[in-house]
Amino acid sequence: MQKIFDEVNSLDKRCYEEFFLNEDILMEHAASSICSYIEDIFEENKSVLIVCGSGNNGADGLALARLLYKKFDVSLYLASAPKSPMAKLQYKRVKTLNIKEVDEPFEADILVDCLFGTGLNKPLDEKYLTLIDTLNSYNSFNIACDIPSGINHFGQISSSTFEADVTITMGALKTSLFSDFSKDYVGEIIVSNLGVQREIYETQTNKFLLDESDMKLPFRNKKNSHKGSYGHLNVVAGCKKGAGIIAAKAAFGFGAGLVSVVCHENLDLPYHIMQTHFISENCTAIAIGMGLGKYETDEIRKILNKKVAKIVDADLFYDDLICEVLDQEIVLTPHPKEFVSLLKLCEIADISVQELQNNRFLYVEKFCKKYPNVVLLLKGANVIIAQNEKIYVNSFGSAVLSKGGSGDVLSGLIGSLLAQGYKPLEAAISASLAHAMGARNYKKNNYSLIPSDLVEEIRKL
Ligand SMILES: NC(=O)C1=CN([C@@H]2O[C@H](COP(=O)(O)OP(=O)(O)OC[C@H]3O[C@@H](n4cnc5c(N)ncnc54)[C@H](O)[C@@H]3O)[C@@H](O)[C@H]2O)[C@@H](O)CC1
Numbered sequence: 001m002q003k004i005f006d007e008v009n010s011l012d013k014r015c016y017e018e019f020f021l022n023e024d025i026l027m028e029h030a031a032s033s034i035c036s037y038i039e040d041i042f043e044e045n046k047s048v049l050i051v052c053g054s055g056n057n058g059a060d061g062l063a064l065a066r067l068l069y070k071k072f073d074v075s076l077y078l079a080s081a082p083k084s085p086m087a088k089l090q091y092k093r094v095k096t097l098n099i100k101e102v103d104e105p106f107e108a109d110i111l112v113d114c115l116f117g118t119g120l121n122k123p124l125d126e127k128y129l130t131l132i133d134t135l136n137s138y139n140s141f142n143i144a145c146d147i148p149s150g151i152n153h154f155g156q157i158s159s160s161t162f163e164a165d166v167t168i169t170m171g172a173l174k175t176s177l178f179s180d181f182s183k184d185y186v187g188e189i190i191v192s193n194l195g196v197q198r199e200i201y202e203t204q205t206n207k208f209l210l211d212e213s214d215m216k217l218p219f220r221n222k223k224n225s226h227k228g229s230y231g232h233l234n235v236v237a238g239c240k241k242g243a244g245i246i247a248a249k250a251a252f253g254f255g256a257g258l259v260s261v262v263c264h265e266n267l268d269l270p271y272h273i274m275q276t277h278f279i280s281e282n283c284t285a286i287a288i289g290m291g292l293g294k295y296e297t298d299e300i301r302k303i304l305n306k307k308v309a310k311i312v313d314a315d316l317f318y319d320d321l322i323c324e325v326l327d328q329e330i331v332l333t334p335h336p337k338e339f340v341s342l343l344k345l346c347e348i349a350d351i352s353v354q355e356l357q358n359n360r361f362l363y364v365e366k367f368c369k370k371y372p373n374v375v376l377l378l379k380g381a382n383v384i385i386a387q388n389e390k391i392y393v394n395s396f397g398s399a400v401l402s403k404g405g406s407g408d409v410l411s412g413l414i415g416s417l418l419a420q421g422y423k424p425l426e427a428a429i430s431a432s433l434a435h436a437m438g439a440r441n442y443k444k445n446n447y448s449l450i451p452s453d454l455v456e457e458i459r460k461l
């Protein structure tokens, strides 16, 4: 996994103080990493338009122009005059060469956005919104320097935000790149070194971006085993029985030795899934909440107080019963609307879904501070998984998953790993990654996936 930072100013400062580097050296590395990327991917003499703002993001662009000059057909468009000391210095350097400056942007082969980076501190005015719209209308290959212009410190976007194919970000990954909103704008994210290797530049953090290698699939190492060696998951089904059945099928395909659906009515289940009217004596994990609908409170309370691992989803986030069990190490998997309800029930915040989406990390932190035992998985385009002070981001998912039933599959996967003895946090991380990887491997198109396709793909991982 890779580290993510809320801000990197303190990391830059550490470079100056501890390694005796300076702003100029850092900036030279920033610009040269974009230069190397362009040199590696594109043939010489391609046209490059670099659009610069007044601050150090613009200064990166000016340095880049100098580095590319002569090997590529470079043009500079200065959206505003250089203002920061480094921008002024870089401009002075540019002026000694004969680099083209244009009065209007145009469609070049490669477009580099150096308008605003981490310094964006107020809403964009009409001039910049129009400029960004114009840049987005081109068919260029779009590179964002540090962060696409229009994304602010919190990962909130402007009505016009630069749509990058690649974001080359300076020094370290930033939290703002992983809001759900940012996902449509950042493209591929590459981290540039700033004069020392990344592992030296980076310090302690509580946020991490998950890699594929963080997915620990439930491969079986023991030869002398039987079905009981791999746990027994009970999936509690309610009104919408389909949800429980989807979860049960996903769980069985993901390695649980036994899976039973708990339901008072008789169900038509696949032969390998068992039915029980009450929680099984030997169950090692419970998945509950999906499609639950109306139910007997005391019965659910009893189930929630069983001393086995649990994953809780969906309808239970609208019932204050949930607040009774938040001292347990249970896994909760709300989508944003459900999380808003949960925050209200827990008296943490009374907010809209929009407010939550504007500050996903903040509210996850607030919740985990109050309930440090719980493993919280907040669904979204970038899934956030958190326990106590640690936060993990799974950015592998895609719109393929935007379908009813995708969440039920995820509940089943987590339940399956819990039943097999994974720790709750590990279960949430590995199941979430498998969920996203399964969707990635579905190659037909990005609209037709149904839960059984997803389970099939996950079974092939
Ligand atoms: N050590 C450093 O400081 C380094 C900085 N680097 C670059 O510097 C960037 C940060 O530079 P700055 O802090 O100068 O900030 P930016 O260049 O991102 O933007 C700040 C400038 O834009 C103006 N501005 C902000 N919001 C505006 C708005 N809505 N409308 C109009 N103008 C607005 C500010 O007044 C200021 O002039 C990073 O993103 C990165 O690209 C890199 O070169 C690496 C090293």
Ligand SMILES: Nc1ncnc2c1ncn2[C@@H]1O[C@H](COP(=O)(O)OP(=O)(O)O)[C@@H](O)[C@H]1O
Pocket (backbone or CB within 6 Å): 314, 335, 379, 380, 381, 382, 383, 396, 397, 398, 399, 400, 401, 402, 403, 404, 405, 406, 407, 408, 409, 410
């Ligand atoms: N655009 C997307 N990008 C990444 N993941 C997505 C996207 N849309 C949906 N998902 C994932 O799909 C799942 C949907 O779950 P949920 O909304 O609870 O559906 P349901 O309850 O109908 O099964 C979540 O895990 C979510 O993170």
Ligand SMILES: [K+]
Pocket (backbone or CB within 6 Å): 057, 113, 114, 115, 116, 117, 144, 145, 146, 147, 148, 149
């Ligand atoms: K930028």
